Amino acid sequence: MYYRVLLLLTILLFSCRDNIVRRSTADYYPDAVGAAWLYNSGSLEIFMQVEAETTWANYEAALFTVNGESYFRAKQADGIYYYFDLRVPYGGYEYPIETRYRKWIQLPLLAGSDWGDVMVDSIEVSGQRVRIEHRIAGRVVGFEDIDVPAGVFQDVYHVEIVNVCRISSSIYTRLDSAFIHEYYAPDIGLAIVDSSGKRFQLTQHQGL
């Protein structure tokens, strides 16, 4: 009888080791008002804070600041969307060429999932056609344990994102591209961001 009970307990204990319930239920994008994160790359710091819940461009969104600059982020059932406000400067005026939400990360996070889309549009600026091609693609590489100054976190999803934006006309071309590695910890949010050779690690967080 004791062996059966012991066997059952052993099976149950081993059943709990996959942590799949935690990954299914944790909030990888906490956005409570007042929540703040401080990142350090060794020479540079990033301070991010959720300032308010608001409605922006017909979406319920979180208004947050990154080193004082404002961004809107909307959390939907299928993903995390950022509001892009890209403009073409000409003659002292800025012409909007992309003002919309774009999916940055697909939810729920799942190892091996990928997503991506491309937005192509054009506008007329002082008689010239200006074209935009903005591609955002991502992939969840997997989950792992990480050790950053703010602590050791388990079940952290590693996400790769490619963000390429080309704005061009007959006399003007601008190309911005970034290959970004982001690491999201359960109930903490972004723990590491690695972009353009700079690796920012979470050093402090509050209000989560």
Place this chain on the structure above:
Amino acid sequence: MSVVLFLSLISMTVGLETGIGVPVSGLYGDVSSVQSLNLFFSRSLGVCSVELAGGIQNYRAKYDQYSLEDYTFLAGLSYRAKPVEFITRLGPSFLRRSLADAEEKGWVMSYELGLGLPARFEKIEIAPVVSYRGLNDLSGSAGMMYLTLRLGYVL
């Protein structure tokens, strides 16, 4: 005399449980409801019964490309205090979540606490059951409330 009495108290019931539930903790961000279908075997020992059950739980996700289901194997006891019956079960579940071609799967622990109202007609036993079912691993938990119809045949 006592052996005959004992044998008459031991009966076995096999049957089917089908239910619908809602997440009350953990999964409500991604899941709106859950349907369950289980086969069960119950061996009565007087007021108590030993229960075995196995089946599938299919979760209805808020994002239609996301799929979540679990396969459960439970063992436990039920206690009958007329007119109600208390059911407790515990066991491993195999949880599978997928999104398009991506998939994660793993074992978790699950448990169930239920309260039934059984009625018996000849060899058929019917019971509506209200139950709470929990899924746990070392650092996460989720819970669902179920309304289940239990249909059994007494052997």
